[in-house]
Amino acid sequence: MIPLDPVPRPIDHLPGRGAADLIAIADRSGTLDFAGLEQAVGQMAAFLASQGLKAGDRVASWLAKTRTACLLPLAAPRAGLVHVPINPLLKRGQVAHILADSGAALLVTQPARAATLEAGDVPASCRQVFEDAVFATDVMLPSAADPQALAAILYTSGSTGRPKGVMLSHANLWLGAISVAHYLRLTPDDRTLCVLPFSFDYGQNQLFSSWAAGARVIPLDYLTPRDVIKAVDRFGATTLAGVPPLWGQLLEADWPTETANTLRRLTNSGGALTARMVSDLRRRFPQADLYPMYGITEAFRSTYLDPALVDAHPESMGQAIPFAEVIVVGADGHRAAPGEPGELVHAGPLVSLGYWGDNGRTAERFRPAPAYFTSGGMAVFSGDEVIEGADGLLRFVGRADEMIKSAGNRISPTEIEEAVLAGGEVAEAVAIGVADARLGQVIAVVARARGDPADVEQALRARLRRDLPNFMQPAHYHWRDALPRNANGKLDRAALKAEVAR
Template sequence: MKSSSPTPHPVPLDHIILKGRSDDIALIIKDEQYSYERLNLYIGRFAFWLRSQNVNSGDRVACWSGKGIIACIMPIAAARAGLIYVPINPLLKAGQVAHIMHDSGAKLIIANKGRLAALNEHDENIENFAIYEEQQVFAALQNDIPSWPMNPGDLDVDSLCAILYTSGSTGRPKGVMLSHANLTLGAQSVAHYLAMERDDVTLAVLPLSFDYGQNQLFSTWYAGGAVVPLDYLLPRDVVKACEKYCVTTLAAVPPLWVQLVEQHWPEEAVRHMRRLTNSGGALTQNLVQKLRSFFPKSKIFAMYGLTEAFRSTFLDPDLIDTHPTSMGRAIPFAEIMVVNKNGEKAAPDEEGELVHAGPLVAKGYWQDAKRTSERFRPAPDFSEYGAMAVWSGDTVKRAADGLLYFMGRDDAMIKVSGNRVSPTEIEEIAIASHIAAEACAIGRKDEKLGEAIILFVRAVDKEAGDNQDKLSSYLRQNLPNFMQPQEMIWLDIFPKNANGKLDRTALIEKIQG
């Protein structure tokens, strides 16, 4: 089923800022305001600076930074310069960043001094790419350097524009390849169904390395509004920012919403709020009711997405009280199908795999033909769009009224505070410590986190008295906070199935009682 859509208008990524009036505010970082005219000037200078760093069209460039001016405009500056942008979550550790740098073949990375020092200490092959401190780069943009010209309107919008790394259910993060059209149609789609306007102010609290977080910038700028990036320490910081900047749009994931409804919200923080958006996990009926009590005049948008196709569905805010567990219907420019086990269109209320077709479908996984062929396959014969589709691996059903419902996930991914966590990555790090002979990470439902990580471990030396402390210390040094196990369970023998493989089901039963 296709959504009711505006006419798709894919453009080069650097064209999305053209709808904003030159003197309107586009970006507010702390107390510094950037008009659309000033933003465009910095983007042009940044693009020129990038092309001056011994890079060529099609080269990859990375940023491992918080939400400063560099991280906010680099995706557009890189696109204008004909480069491919690789954003890196600032919460990742040096080992994970090194993997992304070498896997993507990025020619340069911009980060702060502390992160660059950690990367230099960890990566013996750091000479393979150039490193730049972000404050030095920003200082260069203050100079009267030339501005790289805007991309022509006839640029091939299907050309590669960015690589977003997302955790896979097996192994290290994989890079999802996104085109100019993927990104700009995503911005147009969201701006349309959220009904965003020039006077909207979006508080960007989500990491800009996520498709959901990055789209906070793009959809707001497509509508001509203003973005306020926020690296918050406490939920209270979000409330204060909503009050200070008269925020109209707030996007979050369920664990953050749980924290936010525990805060005191003064009238000034709520008064201007037009819409709340949620993805990265389902809202519960109880959470919806709490949000309603704080934001009685705001529209609540529940959404479902996957990085391989950006966003798939949203629920009409008018239905969230009566259908709080529904994923809704397809967003503009998406065709969402439910395919049963026979490869046919599922009947109403029949479970099947969610398959996403249309122009939001990514170009596959970077340098990984095998995994690309597993996830990106021809659309079913009954598809209206046809061509290549994303077979999500998620089980859903469509009710008689057309609303979709999530039933389960086929892979073993753990979703912690909106972050997709690869069990295999945690397990590999645990075993690399030489403290764990075997390890298995499993998610357990948690009211605040969405899921908590439980790590089963078999020790190399079970007689050692400090295995727990040593392994905990090692994991803290090599994994970000959101990937830390909440609990470790030590076993003498891991259960195996008939094929000799680890029996995850048996371990799941252990933590479920």
């Protein structure tokens, strides 16, 4: 486990942390050691510096998980520029929005992707360059940038509207890397299989935290769960991060015992794991430590649950990660008492710089930390309702704007979903509040059944009548062969809500 380093520094210093003979990247093209990584980042930064861009200009990338995609998050800040990664799953309309909103001056992409863009998608002020050209013979040395300077803009998935850009400083990215590498106990022997998009905050952090620990990364674009299993086997991956829908797919796949036992560490983000899923993961991967985590892009990671506590507290999201101060704040601004629901508020050096070009939304979410916080400065008010137990562990209740309000009761969609999934009749489920003239809202569940939907619904309704009070009983079930996902692999609740409301 690497020691905590509380001194923020420019993010592009990360590759130099590993020993020269350790492997930094392993993929289908071969391997690259840390000395080679340092040289490649310096060459890419030198190319960017030669393009006539001004300090602080935005460099967007729309790439699969290529070497260039791995290096640009370090090379652009080294050149005094701001990196804007675009999820490779996005389509031209979404790409056009991000390019225009960020004011990107340069787009690094691939010929096949560029061919899908139409006239006007790329602003006239933004030049395109293909990734094969983004290298120079010169090598730019690491920067001496102010750690508080803007280094990256990460656009949220946009499931609740237009994607918005979260501004991250060098310090945000550096301290996030050190924090995660520390609590995950990463070592130079580890091999991180990177399946999450690099445009996703935790997907990108997998690069930085692994390199901070001297570990290697294995970038993988996958089509099926079988691709992930084969990569774990081929590269001897020890660490795998996922979101709940991906874990559901991987649990349904056939894992050879030897391959499953290769993994030492499973980390979850992008949604809470159900108790049943925790149990299934622990059974399928008995050699692996399981790290449930919670975070928002506006503050990167916020909490994690120590693996030693997972079996006893599978419903918990844990406690604050290093460098984070996380407190539950009541409706009137007081510190919530144990057992009292409130909004999770995050303060400390991991809090981002706000939303790019949107002072109004920044002012709504980023406000001075309450006086009882130890950390000064700005805090981010998450909009998520949580409860802190007497044991100090936090438990997720739900998004404040997703709570279902029926007959005067506030109902957590998460609690309904956990109950639906607990019996094993259903593979995936999303609970939604639907307008009702008499009750205000009733509960609708959109789900993927294991078996004939009619039989599953009959069994499910019978079980939930035993397990849930009357006001929490779903009124409607909508059965689907597949549930929609957004570009980060999360279940697309906004799309389902719009569909069910029609």
